[in-house]
Amino acid sequence: MSGVQDVTASPGRCAIIMVLGIRDYKKAKPKILEVCGKLEALVRSELNRFPDSATGTVLAFGATAWKKLFKGWPVPEELSLFEPIEGEKHLAPSTPGDLFIHIRSGRMDVCQELAGIISQSLDGVVESIDETHGFRNFDGRAMVGFVDGTENPTGDDTKEFATIAPDPQKTGKADFSGGSYVLIQKYLHDMKAWEALPVEEQEKTIGRRKYNDLELSDQAKPENAHNAVTNIKGENGEELKIVRANIPFANASKGEYGTYFLGYAGKFSTTKRMLQNMFQGDPPGNTDRLLDFSRAVTGTLFFAPAPDYLALLAEEA
Numbered sequence: 001m002s003g004v005q006d007v008t009a010s011p012g013r014c015a016i017i018m019v020l021g022i023r024d025y026k027k028a029k030p031k032i033l034e035v036c037g038k039l040e041a042l043v044r045s046e047l048n049r050f051p052d053s054a055t056g057t058v059l060a061f062g063a064t065a066w067k068k069l070f071k072g073w074p075v076p077e078e079l080s081l082f083e084p085i086e087g088e089k090h091l092a093p094s095t096p097g098d099l100f101i102h103i104r105s106g107r108m109d110v111c112q113e114l115a116g117i118i119s120q121s122l123d124g125v126v127e128s129i130d131e132t133h134g135f136r137n138f139d140g141r142a143m144v145g146f147v148d149g150t151e152n153p154t155g156d157d158t159k160e161f162a163t164i165a166p167d168p169q170k171t172g173k174a175d176f177s178g179g180s181y182v183l184i185q186k187y188l189h190d191m192k193a194w195e196a197l198p199v200e201e202q203e204k205t206i207g208r209r210k211y212n213d214l215e216l217s218d219q220a221k222p223e224n225a226h227n228a229v230t231n232i233k234g235e236n237g238e239e240l241k242i243v244r245a246n247i248p249f250a251n252a253s254k255g256e257y258g259t260y261f262l263g264y265a266g267k268f269s270t271t272k273r274m275l276q277n278m279f280q281g282d283p284p285g286n287t288d289r290l291l292d293f294s295r296a297v298t299g300t301l302f303f304a305p306a307p308d309y310l311a312l313l314a315e316e317a
């Protein structure tokens with residue numbers, strides 16, 4: 001089962017990711033609120049027809065869209081325009097996006113049906129900035145051939161890391177608990193350079209064995225391995241995690257092979273620190289070796305409200 005605004009779900013077999021720009025806020029608002037109100041029923045219908053499809057959708061808003069659509073409403077604390085992260089060698093750019101729709105399912109036809117219905121509902125008031133169709137690659141491997149998602153939180157931890165914790169001081173419209181900050185980045189891989197790299201060097205880049213996903217020992221793992229720079233701890237030594245729903249995509253005839261990074265977090269500061277470690281390095285200069293073969297071409301931050309907050313928004317219609 002998945003459902004509406006389930007930011008803890010696994011990436012799924014198939015995904016459609018849509019990033020939309022709002023053309024005319026006045027005309028768009030009622031249509032967007034209508035979508036907020038009907039998403040749950042749309043997904044419920046798909047799950048009724050295809051009970052094993054693990055279908056789910058997440059609808060999220062960029063900072064500008066939130067402020068313009070919901071004037072006078074509180075703004076989630078960490079929701080702002082994503083600021084580019086620039087290191088000496090690498091850049092995480094910031095690119096536009098007002099609405100983000102993440103559809104995942106065991107079936108591409110179901111993803112497609114939902115994408116079609118949502119797009120028809122928003123016809124004429126939004127424009128497509130990007131639409132990417134992704135797929136599960138073999139046993140959950142990223143396009144670079146390594147199993148992705150192993151160190152994702154599991155069980156109750158997924159909710160703890162992916163969503164905002166309840167705060168008794170905050171009620172009604174100010175209660176963003178259960179909501180999630182979604183950072184998305186589309187990466188293109190230099191597959192020629194990557195495939196020219198001996199497997200042992202690829203393993204040192206990711207920090208795990210390629211065939212069986214085994215983590216490299218501390219002695220064997222370089223400081224600039226991907227899983228070394230993204231493994232971060234809080235002030236009291238506790239592990240800080242996010243829920244990654246990365247999905248590979250490809251356009252073989254164009255030679256385009258990529259990873260769509262989707263990071264769901266209750267605290268955007270956690271995702272941001274991981275990005276700073278990757279792109280600038282901690283200590284500075286110790287940048288992620290995976291970036292020598294992967295270029296971020298987009299970067300946008302959104303806020304995905306919890307299901308009951310989505311219903312609250314729909315009541316505005």
Ligand code: HEM
Nearest residue numbers: 142146147148149150151187227230231259261274275294
């Ligand atoms: C080019 C894009 C990316 C690819 C192909 C990729 C792939 C991978 C792979 C194969 C692993 C090892 C298996 C696992 O534990 O999941 C991993 C781990 C991880 N990645 Fe990425 N990743 C990408 C971007 C990112 C970004 C942008 C972030 C954070 C902002 C991130 C955060 C993490 C974290 C937290 C881990 C687990 C580290 C640990 O072992 O504690 N990844 N990634």
